[in-house]
Amino acid sequence: MASSAAAAAAPSKLEVLALLRSLLRTAGGFHDYNVREYTKRRALDGFRHNKDLADPSAVAAAFSDGKSQLEVAKRQAIVYSLYAPEVKNVMELKR
C-alpha cells in the first residue's frame, strides 16, 4: 500500500502540463462539436480548479484522476469516430 502511494509521488509541473496537452489534443480529435468543446472546457476548468493544491498526495490523486479521464477520452474518441455525424453542427459553419 505504502509503496504504491510512494510510486504515485507528486508529479512535476512539466508532467502536469503534458497531461493537459494530451487531454486537449485528444479532445481535438472528436468529430462531434459538442463532445469536443465539452472535453476541452472540462479539462481546462478541472486543471484551473486544482491549480493551487499544495498537499502532494492531493496533487498525486488529481493527477491520477486526470490520467484515467485521458484514457476514457481516448477510448471514446475511437468509438465516436465509428459513428461520425455527416451533418456539421451549426456552430462549426464558417460565416
Place this chain on the structure above:
Amino acid sequence: MATFTATPARASFALKPVQVPVCKISNVRSVSLPVGSRSFPSLKARRFQVSCAAKKETVDKVCEIVRKQLALPADAVVNGESRISDLGADSLDTVEIVMAIEETFDITVEEDGAQTISSVQNAADLIEELLKKKGA
C-alpha cells in the same frame, strides 16, 4: 648691391600668392570625400530583416491569439518582444495559447518546443521553423 636686395624681395613676394591657392585645393579635396561613400544604410536594413527570421504577419497573428486568450484591453501593448508571463499568463494559459497556435497554423508543436516559448517572437520563430519543415 641694389639689385641683390631686390631679388629676394621679389622671391618672397612671389611665394605668398602661391601659398593661398594650395590651401584652397586641399579644401576642395576634403569636401569631395563624403560624396564618394555608397548607400550603406540600406544594406544594413536588409540584413536586419533577414536576422529576425519571422514574418510580420506571423507575429501579428500570434499577438492576436495572445490578446484574445488573456482578454487584454485594447490599449495593452503586445509586440514581438513581449514576454507572455509579463502579460499575466500562467503556465495553463501558455498551454492554451500553444493549442490555439497549433489550430491556427495547422502545425503540431512538440513537448520540448512548447517549453521554450517565452515570448511572442519565440513563438513566431518556432512557427516559421515548423511551417518550413512541413512545406519541405
